[in-house]
Structures are given as C-alpha cells and as structure tokens.
Amino acid sequence: MYIKVKSELCTGCEACVASCPYDAIVIKGAKAEITELCQLCRACMSVCPEGAISEYREASDEKETAQGRGVWVFAEQREGRIAGVSLELLGAGRGLAEKLGTEVSAVLFGGTDHDAKELVRWGADKVFHCDDPGFQAFNDEPYAALLSKLITEQKPEIVLTGATPIGRSFFPRVAAKLRAGLTADCTSLEIDPETKNLLQVRPAFGGNIMATIFCPHARPQMATVRPRVMKRGTYDEARIGEIIKVSAKGIASRTKVVETVKEVSELAINLQDANIIVAGGRGMGNEKGFQLLHDLAEVLGASVAASRGAVDEGWIPYRHQIGQTGKTVSPKLYIACGISGAVQHLVGMQSSDVIIAINKNPDAPIFNVATYGIVGDANEIVLMLTKKIKDLKG
Amino acid sequence: MRIVVCIKQVPDSAEVRINPETNTLIRDGVPTIINPYDLHALEAGLQIRETAGGKVTVLTMGPPQAETALREAIAMGADEAVLLTDRAFAGSDTWATAYTLAKAVEHIGADVILCGKQAIDGDTAQVGPEMAEFLDMPHISYIRKIVDVAADKLIVQRLMDDGYDVVESSLPLLLTVVKELNVPRLPSLKGKMAAKKAEIRKMSAADLKADEKNLGLNGSPTQVKNIFAPEAKTDRTMLEGTPDEKVDTLLKELVRLKCI
Numbered sequence A: 001m002y003i004k005v006k007s008e009l010c011t012g013c014e015a016c017v018a019s020c021p022y023d024a025i026v027i028k029g030a031k032a033e034i035t036e037l038c039q040l041c042r043a044c045m046s047v048c049p050e051g052a053i054s055e056y057r058e059a060s061d062e063k064e065t066a067q068g069r070g071v072w073v074f075a076e077q078r079e080g081r082i083a084g085v086s087l088e089l090l091g092a093g094r095g096l097a098e099k100l101g102t103e104v105s106a107v108l109f110g111g112t113d114h115d116a117k118e119l120v121r122w123g124a125d126k127v128f129h130c131d132d133p134g135f136q137a138f139n140d141e142p143y144a145a146l147l148s149k150l151i152t153e154q155k156p157e158i159v160l161t162g163a164t165p166i167g168r169s170f171f172p173r174v175a176a177k178l179r180a181g182l183t184a185d186c187t188s189l190e191i192d193p194e195t196k197n198l199l200q201v202r203p204a205f206g207g208n209i210m211a212t213i214f215c216p217h218a219r220p221q222m223a224t225v226r227p228r229v230m231k232r233g234t235y236d237e238a239r240i241g242e243i244i245k246v247s248a249k250g251i252a253s254r255t256k257v258v259e260t261v262k263e264v265s266e267l268a269i270n271l272q273d274a275n276i277i278v279a280g281g282r283g284m285g286n287e288k289g290f291q292l293l294h295d296l297a298e299v300l301g302a303s304v305a306a307s308r309g310a311v312d313e314g315w316i317p318y319r320h321q322i323g324q325t326g327k328t329v330s331p332k333l334y335i336a337c338g339i340s341g342a343v344q345h346l347v348g349m350q351s352s353d354v355i356i357a358i359n360k361n362p363d364a365p366i367f368n369v370a371t372y373g374i375v376g377d378a379n380e381i382v383l384m385l386t387k388k389i390k391d392l393k394g
Numbered sequence B: 001m002r003i004v005v006c007i008k009q010v011p012d013s014a015e016v017r018i019n020p021e022t023n024t025l026i027r028d029g030v031p032t033i034i035n036p037y038d039l040h041a042l043e044a045g046l047q048i049r050e051t052a053g054g055k056v057t058v059l060t061m062g063p064p065q066a067e068t069a070l071r072e073a074i075a076m077g078a079d080e081a082v083l084l085t086d087r088a089f090a091g092s093d094t095w096a097t098a099y100t101l102a103k104a105v106e107h108i109g110a111d112v113i114l115c116g117k118q119a120i121d122g123d124t125a126q127v128g129p130e131m132a133e134f135l136d137m138p139h140i141s142y143i144r145k146i147v148d149v150a151a152d153k154l155i156v157q158r159l160m161d162d163g164y165d166v167v168e169s170s171l172p173l174l175l176t177v178v179k180e181l182n183v184p185r186l187p188s189l190k191g192k193m194a195a196k197k198a199e200i201r202k203m204s205a206a207d208l209k210a211d212e213k214n215l216g217l218n219g220s221p222t223q224v225k226n227i228f229a230p231e232a233k234t235d236r237t238m239l240e241g242t243p244d245e246k247v248d249t250l251l252k253e254l255v256r257l258k259c260i
Helices: A015-019 A043-047 A084-100 A113-121 A140-154 A167-178 A266-273 A287-300 A308-312 A378-393 B036-052 B064-076 B094-108 B127-134 B189-197 B243-256
Strands: A002-005 A025-028 A031-034 A053-056 A071-075 A104-109 A126-130 A158-162 A181-186 A188-191 A198-204 A209-214 A221-225 A242-245 A255-262 A276-280 A303-306 A333-337 A354-359 A372-375 B002-006 B009-011 B017-019 B024-026 B032-034 B055-061 B080-084 B112-116 B139-149 B153-160 B163-170 B173-177 B201-203 B223-228
Touching: A002 A031, A015 A025, A015 A043, A043 A053, A071 A084, A084 A104, A084 A158, A084 A188, A084 A221, A104 A113, A104 A140, A113 A126, A113 A242, A126 A140, A140 A167, A140 B127, A140 B139, A158 A167, A167 A181, A167 A221, A167 B094, A167 B127, A167 B139, A181 A198, A181 A209, A181 B094, A198 A221, A266 A303, A276 A287, A287 A303, A287 A378, A303 A308, A333 A378, A354 A378, A372 B243, A378 B243, B002 B036, B002 B094, B002 B127, B009 B064, B032 B036, B032 B064, B036 B055, B036 B064, B036 B112, B036 B139, B036 B173, B055 B064, B055 B094, B064 B080, B064 B189, B080 B094, B094 B127, B112 B127, B127 B139, B127 B173, B139 B163, B153 B173
Parallel strands: A071 A104, A071 A158, A104 A126, A126 A242, A158 A221, A181 A221, A276 A303, A276 A333, A333 A354, A354 A372, B002 B055, B002 B112, B055 B080, B080 B201, B112 B173, B139 B173
Antiparallel strands: A002 A053, A025 A031, A188 A198, A198 A209, A209 B223, A255 B163, B009 B032, B017 B024, B139 B153, B153 B163
C-alpha cells in the first residue's frame, strides 16, 4: 500500500503538511508531495479539504484469509487459582461464538480436574487441559510452545486471554511463531457483521485515544483483554462439556521459577472488591479538599480512590490510583469528584454499574460515561452530600 | 558480554490529543522523547557492563529523526548505536517490528537483550517477547530486580500482580524491565561529547537480508481500522437546579439504587 496526493486536485493549502506526525509531506511547486518518510498512518487523508489524498493498494496487498473455527479462551491459573478475567472472557467468548455460530473452548495449563470442570460450568464447551507438573508454574517458552502446538492442530479463529503479566508476556511469543495478529489490552470486542472479522478496541497513546484494530487475513485473531471490562457469563453447575487431556511431551523450558513471593497489600484487594468507590482528582483543589472524600467514603462505607492527577499532587498514595497505569475497578457505584476523565482514567472505571460525576466543567469527558452528572464545585457538593447522608441515617 | 538495548523514540504521550472534527491525532509541536521504560533498560545494560564487562549497543527502528534518541543513549553511556531505517519498514505493527529488530540482532550478536516493558505510545508490551521468539531465545518480562549475573546464567525478579517470582535463565536471554528496576543515570559531559562525534550505523532492509514479505505494512497481520475519542453514554442524566436541589435529587437516586 502507498499514499499519494492527486496533484490535479491539490490546491496547496498545506493542511496535510500540518497534520503529518512524521514530517513526511512537503510542498513542491505549490502542490503537496508525500516523501519516503511516510509511515502510512493516514492522518493526512481525512484532513484534506479537497479529498486529494488516497491510499492505493498494490498486488502484494492481496492475500487470502486463513481459515479457522471456534473461540478459545486461555484460562490462566496461578498457584491453583483461576484468574477472574478468564471467567469474564468465557462470558465474552460465548457472545462472540454465538454471533459466529461456533463453540467456546478453554485452555488450561496446570490446575486440577476440578478446575477444568469449573471452566465448563462458566461456559466452556470444551477444555484442553495439560496437567503436566512442569506447567504448574508459569514459564513463557513452554506455555507458548504448547499453546502454539494446540492452535496449529485445532485451528481456532479467535484466541483470547487476560491482559495480565502472564497473558501479556507469553501471547506475543505465540503470535510471533504463528504469524498471527495480536492486539493488546482490549476494552471491547465485536464481530464485524459483514466480514466476520474480530474488531478489537483498545486505548493507545496512554489512553488519550481509542483505536479499533483488526486482522484482515491472518488467523487466529489473538487479543489480550483488560480484567474487569467484560462481564462474567452465568455459572451453571449442570452444564456438560468435553475435557480433553493434552500432553506436554517434548516441550522444554530454559527458564525456571525458583521461588514465588506474595506481596499484596490488603488495600489493593479492598479497592477491587469494593461495592462503592469515592474517587477524587485535581479538581478537589488541595489536600484539605481531598480529605472531604474520606468523610464521604466513611458515611457510605466506601473505599477512596484517585485519578493520576491527585496521586501526582501527593494527596494520596499510588496504590489508590485508578486507570491505565493503576487499577481497574467495577464497583456498583463510582463517585468521581473533580476528575476530568481522561481516557486513561475512564478505562479503569467505566464498567462500574452506576457512575456519578461531579465537576465544574460541563464539557469534562467524565460526563460522557456518567449515569448522573452534576455540574458544580466538587468540594461544595461533596460536603453537602456527606451532611445530607448523615442526616438521613440519623 | 554482548548487550543490546532496544529503544523507541515516542511522542510525549501526555500531550497527544485527538481532533474531534477530523478524528486524527494532533501531534503538532509535541516533543519526542526516549520511551521512559527504555531508559531503565539502558541503565540495566550499563550496570551489567560495569559488573560483567562487554559492550552496550542501542538499537532502534524508525524514521531518520530517530537518530536523536540514539545519540541521547550514547550520551548516557552506550558504546554504539544502530538505526534501522527504510521506507520498507513503514506501517509495521508489533509483529513486523519485532521481526525487523530480530534480524538486526542476528547481525549485531547478543548475549542479553534489554527492552522497556512497553512503549508509552502503543502500550502493547509485545515487541520484546516477539523478538525473543524470532531469535529462539528465552525471555522474562517485567523485571524489577536483577539478582545475579553469571557468564552463562541470570537470576531475576519478575513482577506479578500478587507479588514477584524469582526466575533463573540460561543465556542468551531477553528481558523487559519495569521502572522499579533502577534509576536511570543522567548523561555525563564526556558522554555528550561522545554522542556528538559518534557514528550511527544505519541499516536498511537490504542490509538486514530480511524477507520483504515480513516487513512494514505488508508484514503486519494487524491493521488499524480507525481511531476515535471515546463515546458518550446515552442514558446519562444531568441533574439540574441549585446545588442543594441537585444533591437532593442525587440522594433520592442513591436511595432508589439501594446504595444508602
């Protein structure tokens, strides 16, 4: 593919020159020209008022789409515990499989027969289970080798896992080996009704922008999905599925886990399990303003969290941070006070059931995800709300 | 010890915004920096050189402007720099990028490869592990501490959600690192002088003897369909009235939702 300016349409207005992030457009003889610095980002195509810039396909762009069938979920276990995100993906995977008229399979490395049965109850039609003791602890190479082998044999069309330290580390190896497309940290998955391609939405540029990624030809289509953005499916104790034992014969590892050390603060768990979260941002003004949130949290029995802005100001420690570089939460109620709502914050909380946003700027992006919005001074509103709840409770 | 550090020149992402009318990125006047995580990878490389001896090569793929980032890395103490630049690399996704970088490593030679855990523009964390697969070497991600460096093996701490693992590996090995690993040094005066004079080795697709069908847009399994700013929720209610009235309405809703 290449991008070219139709010189007969170009008026030399230079709008494209300004739009190019790579300085790849020059004006020559009052016409725009794309140089070899072009990275094919297409930014110029939409800014041209004359529609003079287009992409052109070459013969080498035409490829056949590989075949595949079935939606797979890699079920991550660590020290015998199945990750919550794996159960969420079984729910999401079912939705995708129904649109494709196919089935959902889980892949489990390590873990027990009981774990495999649980995956069926959470929605898997089939479970590929390797209970080789060498697969109990996570090592990238053998995990990647065995999953690649299974995919090559069974040819699923979609393979998903959680965007956890494990999934994000070994899925790229599988994608490299299989020449498959892999999209990281997805927040939404859809099936394109026409092409049946998997449309994968993810934040980019630190979360300032969302991008939809797809794999036009390569199969399987692989994605890691952020925890707590998809809802679990229904647990059905009576559901029957097929459990297929998988051998790890001949698969070696050059890395070895010598020791596993737990280091989780109580608070991190509390925050992710909280029913109500009161969160504050820079809009609280100062440390004293931020303190009002603790009072509100107390009367609500809520946990206190923060946007990156408030953490950067030093009003609250980093472990309370919600968002792209912090934690992802989905409580029943999320009260965002003085948080403008940059996408990197939104990706960490937008799947909360009810979101209340309080901000003085009526155009703040936080209102885009809010269930209830209040335009006003966050300090004043929070103070008033705390008092009224106290009065109500007597 | 042959140490290769992969770096990426990125726009300072806090300043990148989307133009809502054209749905394109606004990057006008946004400064470029070395991806912050890569500075920790470079620091780790320099520290390994200090204890085990050897040479640190910084490697990047990008447009010719990426040379600035390589000179900064030399100013910090890297011995040499390689820039992979070619029209054929344009439009690369992580697969094609990792393939291209791996080809370069085959030419340079490496016992330890260090990468930042991810780049702040894409946040994918994929290029490092993919490179390791192309080079048929083990990798360990999210390194927060290098415990021991021996001639034929490394012991590291890998950060996990619930703590950390102590992991041992043979060499050659690729590591991706997190910020907790170290504090990157500042460029020295001597380093800055070296950076000015240093010759940056440039390599093209032909120099790499790379398979063209694996390069650039053509070698990329994924494509960007579109970019957009996040959507507004349709069922939201903006509460009206005086602050007092707003709070009363909110309170009623909270009671109705059984939050109180």
